[in-house]
Amino acid sequence: MDLMWVTGLLAGLFALHFLQRRFFPYLWIDARYLWKVVRYGLRIELYKVTGRVVTVVDDFMRQAQRIPDKPFVIYQDQVHTYRDVDRRSNKVARVFLDHSEVKKDDTVAMLMSNEPDFLHVWFGLAKLGCRVAFLNHNVRSRSLLHCFQSCGAKMLVVGEDMLGxxxxxxxxxxxxxxSVWVMSKDTPLKSVNTVMDKLESVTDEPVPAKLCQVTSIKDATLYIFTSGTTGLPKAAVISQLQTLKGAAGIWAFGGKEDDIVYITLPLYHSAASLIGIGGCIYLGATCLLKKKFSASQFWTDCKKYNVTVFQYIGELCRYLCNQPVREGEKDHKVRMAVGNGVRTEVWREFIRRFGDIKMCELYGATEGNICFMNHTGKIGAVGRSNMFYKILLPFELIKYDIQKDEPIRNEQGWCDHVKKGETGLLISEVSPKNPFFGYAGNKTHTTKKLLCDVFKKGDVYFNTGDLMVQDYDDFLYFRDRIGDTFRWKGENVATTEVSDIIGMLTFIQEANVYGVPIPDHEGKIGMVSIILKPNETLDPKSVYEQVVTYLPSYAQPRFLRLQETMEVTGTFKQQKFRLVEQGFNPSSVPDPIYFLDGSEKSYVPLTMDIYDRIQSGKIKL
Structure with a gap:
């Protein structure tokens, strides 16, 4: 009898296991991830109840007490321990406290490249209770001045290499x-203050703790600027809540205290600063910091410094795959990569070539109130949802009219959900538990990112501006930005899909697809800017065959621009705005331009005669 009972129990357990694997294959991995989310969420809720927020900088000072001699930052072969960075940032705080008029709650802007002093200034200002604005050092002149003014900064701190x-x-x-301060001992610029000479005369003792005490988790702590792919950058308000969420990212993916995290991305963006630096602080890990990304040097650095985790954004993985094949490419200790924007075919190629690295794809806008993390490792997905996740972070995918650039509303005036497998606009509900903090300096920008009365009167949603798909297994896939998508011949063209097809050609290193206006035509017609691989030449007939074979007629780029370098933003996003503005006039565009000619079955050089006939309508498109 006992044997029958045991046999029945084992059979039942086996059946349950089979059913779970068959119908709920992600049950346990979802549960482990959700448990991490809940644990961290309870910590944040405790801050709300007690009114005493432990910030990322507080966590750093705690780590400096716990592991003072552990390397925190490795930069140009110099090791900076947690104690070193803590004391140096104390000295920076003392300089500004003693020699400037800056005070708690003031905004101070930083114009600095990737270097340890970026952290010293950031943490030093935070210890004084200041809000810090990270200026993008690739932005110049009037655009840079716009960024500074939009965040209401009263002081600017500039790296020595940014004097120009x-x-x-x-x-x-x-x-x-x-008030302008430069990280040098002297400067030829008049009325500009210097920092380095004053560091020698101040103590490294902590400033009064009351200066940096935070009582609300919703308090603004940083301003981080959007990339400006379609206009001037906007200053996203970053709250203490957002910095704490970002700092948990690497940990949630499985990061450990003994990890060495390679950061090549610019610190002025949220990926490197909040997820990278914040993540190292939360773990008590070590950061290998580079001034800028180098594809040729990347794996050499990984081997030399025993890197275990690296951050990627946009096309970084593609740049690595485009490097010449070398011996021993899998001879490294990298086990995990955290970032966003890697395309499916690049993801597969990257793993095939460089080894079984866990690719931790995530999704989230700097200013957004929604994020996804691909905790299962599903290739191509940006994350996975379930009913429990939607309770914590409610989101929807709704029908969107790209031509009108607005959500589709039904006869009752409400938005409609898309079905699973269909592309829709990602929106996230705004509520006290899931706030949207907006942009500094311009309420119009904040208002434009909100959708009101979406499903019922009075509801408010954050408009991500991203088109996504959720499949029948609840995996989410990024499709395109609504600003990057264009409409031609009554059809919607997703630029990433077109660039993926063209990028398959062996002689093409990078393809940037966008739409350009044509006189007397609705919508925009496709154009592609390409970069060739080293020592390769353009084969116009092969490009023609590729687009005609794999793309519908409305999605085939009619114009091809051959560039030597691709302009990108600081986070490696392709810059489309200027390309769209420049159009395809061969007399004003400095690069060779080609036109898709069906009669020649090739792309042919775009002459002024062809251009004029297109403009006059003599050539039918």
Whole structure:
């Protein structure tokens, strides 16, 4: 009898296991991930109840007490321990406290490249209770001045290697009586203060703790600027809540205290600063910091410094795959990569070539109130949802009219959900538990990112501006930005899909697809800017055969622009705005332009005669 009972129990357990694997294959991996989310969420809720927020900088100071001699930052073969960075940031705080008029709750802007002093200044200002604005050092002149003014900064701290950029806006800053500080011992610029000489005369003792005490998790702590792919950058308000969420990212994917995290992305963006640096602080890990990304040096650095985790964004993995094949490419200790934007075919190629690295794809806008994490490792997906996740972070995918650039509303005026497998606009409900903090300096920008009365009167949703698909297994896939998608011949063209097809050609290193306007035509017609691989030449007939074979007629780029370098933003996103503005006029565009000619079954050089006939409508498109 006992034997029968045991046999029945084992059979039942086996059946349950089979059913779970068959119908709920992600049950346990979802449960483990959800448990991490809940644990961390309870910590944040505790801050709300007690009114005493332990910030990322507080966590750093705690780590400096716990592991003072552990390397925190490795930069150009120099090791900076947790104690070193803590004391140096104390000295920076003392300089500004003693020699400037900056005070708690003031906004101070930083114009600095990737270097340890970026952290010293950031943490030093945070210890004074200041809000810090990270300026993108690739932005110049009037655009840079716009960024500074939009966040309401009262002071600017500039890296020594940024003096040329500073000079372009210095007269305007001085007219507005802005205090400017340079990270050097002396400077030829008049009325500009220096920091390094004053560091020698101040103590490294902590400033009064009351200065950096935070009582609300919703308090603004940073301003991080959007990439500006379709216009001037906007200053996203980053709250203490967002910095704490970002700092848990690497840990949630399985990061460990003994990890060495390779950060090549710019610190002025949220990926490197909040997820990278914040993640190292939360773990008590070590950061290998580079001034800028180098594809040729990447794996050499990984081997030399025993890197175990690296961050990627956009096309970084593609750049690595485009490097010449070398011996021993899998001879490294990298086990995990955290980032977003890697395409499916690049993902597969990257793993095949460089080894079984866990690719931790995530999704989230700097200013957004929604994020996804691909905790299962499903190739191509940006994350996975379930009913429990939607309770914590409610989101929807709704029908969207790309031509009108607005959500589709039914006869009752409400938005409609898309079905699983269909592309829809991702929106996330805004509520006290899931707030949207908006942009500094312009309420219009904040208002434009909100959708009201979506499913019922009075509801409010954050508009991500991203088109996504959720499949029948609840995996989410990024499709395109609504601003990057264009409409031609009554059809919607997703630029990433077209660039993926063209990028399959062996002689093409990178393809950037966008739409350009044509006189007397609705919508925009496709154009592609390409970069060739080293020592390769353009084969126009092969490009023609590729697009005609694999793309519908409305999605085939009619114009091809051959560039030597591809302009990108600081996070490696392809810059489309200027390309769209420049159009396809061969007399004004400095690069060779080709036209898709069906009669020649090739792309042919675009002459002024062809251009004029297109403009006059003599050539039918």
């Amino acid at each position: 950029t500073l000079e372009e806006i210095l007269p305007n800053l001085q007219e507005d009586n802005i």
